[in-house]
């Protein structure tokens with residue numbers, strides 16, 4: 814049984830790299846944000862507008878509780894998934910957690926034209942990303958089995974390096990089996 818969970822900040826490439834990684838590993842791919850949208854029948858900006866961030870986090874926790882129990886899957890999460898202790902507990906104890914890291918400068922470049930991430934639609938985006946990174950980076954590291962820097966690497970290269978790291982890491986195959 815294989816479970817790989819991708820965590821990290823907005824623009825780290827969790828959704829993009831997750832698809833490549835799943836294909837390389839021959840696993841299914843899922844994304845908590847896509848699942849939340851599917852279940853709600855509305856997109857994330859709508860959920861934030863109508864229910865606030867609190868409503869979104871409640872939906873996210875429900876999806877995490879269920880999806881971290883699925884087998885043979887690469888699961889991409891949203892950047893704020895680590896805020897809730899119960900999410901960290903579920904992710905950290907049920908699968909192999911990869912922290913996809915990107916610097917704030919790189920996150921800014923990759924999310925420049927984005928209109929779908931409510932937290933980046935107001936105020937100074939760089940300031941928002943910097944503050945989120947400060948509070949969340951220790952939480953990503955707390956549950957990560959492996960950390961990889963994505964700056965300057967294409968999604969395909971990051972995914973290939975992850976496959977190598979998972980195979981080389983003594984913890985990897987054991988945890989993945």
Ligand SMILES: Nc1ncnc2c1ncn2[C@@H]1O[C@H](COP(=O)(O)OP(=O)(O)O)[C@@H](O)[C@H]1O
Nearest residue numbers: 822823824825826827828829923963966967968
């Ligand atoms: N390693 C990378 N190099 C360059 N661009 C990337 C990389 N990973 C993701 N991107 C781009 O950055 C944007 C955000 O990627 P996404 O996968 O949605 O990140 P996340 O799910 O972590 O927020 C997308 O436009 C994607 O094509």
Ligand SMILES: O=C(O)C1=C[C@@H](OP(=O)(O)O)[C@@H](O)[C@H](O)C1
Nearest residue numbers: 822823824846891892893930931
């Ligand atoms: O960092 C966050 O709090 C969020 C990240 C987003 O996902 P990505 O990290 O995939 O962009 C999405 O879950 C929502 O907009 C909130």
Ligand SMILES: [Mg+2]
Nearest residue numbers: 827828846890
């Ligand atoms: Mg994503």
